[in-house]
Amino acid sequence: MSVEQVLTLVSALSLAILTPGPSIIATIQTAFAHGRERALPYALGLACGASLWCLAALFGLALVFKLHPGWFSGFKVAGGCYLLWFAWRLWQSANQPLPAAAGGAKGFFGGITLNLSNPKPAMFYAALILSVFPAPLSAGHQAVLYAICLSTELFWYSTVAVLMSTATMRARYFAAKFWIDRAASLAMAVLGVLLIVKH
Numbered sequence: 001m002s003v004e005q006v007l008t009l010v011s012a013l014s015l016a017i018l019t020p021g022p023s024i025i026a027t028i029q030t031a032f033a034h035g036r037e038r039a040l041p042y043a044l045g046l047a048c049g050a051s052l053w054c055l056a057a058l059f060g061l062a063l064v065f066k067l068h069p070g071w072f073s074g075f076k077v078a079g080g081c082y083l084l085w086f087a088w089r090l091w092q093s094a095n096q097p098l099p100a101a102a103g104g105a106k107g108f109f110g111g112i113t114l115n116l117s118n119p120k121p122a123m124f125y126a127a128l129i130l131s132v133f134p135a136p137l138s139a140g141h142q143a144v145l146y147a148i149c150l151s152t153e154l155f156w157y158s159t160v161a162v163l164m165s166t167a168t169m170r171a172r173y174f175a176a177k178f179w180i181d182r183a184a185s186l187a188m189a190v191l192g193v194l195l196i197v198k199h
Contacts, residue, residue: 001133001141009132009145010152016124017156022086022191023050023115027157029090029184030106031164032173038106043161045111047153050121052112054149057125058142075119080196082117087189094181118195125149 018024023046031039064071106114115121129137129145137145163169173180 001137001144005132006148009128009148012128012132013149013152014156017050017153018160022118022188023111023157024160025184025187025191026086026106026111026114027160028164029181031161032170032180033177034165035170036162036165039161039165040158041108042106042111043157044154045106045108045113046115047111047150047157048108049112049115050153050157051146051150052116053119053121054125054129054146056122057129058137058146072119077196078117080192080194082114082192084189084192086114087185087192090181090188091185094178094185120195 027039027043027046030042066072133141133145
């Protein structure tokens with residue numbers, strides 16, 4: 001496991017995390033709406049949920065999906081439906097006042113649930129790991145690889161949650177809550193539909 005391989009892995013994973021998708025949209029919206037106290041645990045849950053797909057890839061789930069494409073399709077449909085439900089709830093809440101910061105947080109396990117609703121990261125992780133580390137990895141190297149991926153996920157999700165929950169960013173959100181929530185809802189719905197219909 002060379003330094004160049006680790007840098008390639010971290011760079012590719014960082015770009016994937018920061019590319020607009022269900023998880024990063026949910027992190028930003030939660031940080032805007034509810035501040036750091038609620039956004040940070042949610043973001044940490046999203047990071048841990050994403051890292052579970054890394055474990056799944058290391059343990060061969062991507063191969064199982066490849067051998068049984070029907071299972072992958074079923075998982076995608078279920079995940080897409082969850083994203084659509086998530087989008088609908090966000091759309092409904094766009095014109096409602098924000099709840100008190102202490103109540104109704106999505107929380108750590110809500111973050112895990114959202115990231116586990118989308119099986120695409122399993123394929124991404126499998127492709128990334130195989131392309132960067134084509135030779136078989138020992139159990140020790142797999143553990144190090146997982147730790148690197150988890151650390152990268154935790155760093156970016158927590159950074160986004162903290163930065164987007166600053167007073168300046170939240171003030172801008174409060175000024176345009178309706179439109180931001182509706183835009184985030186539409187983006188999430190599109191991602192859900194794409195997850196269902198795209199092969």
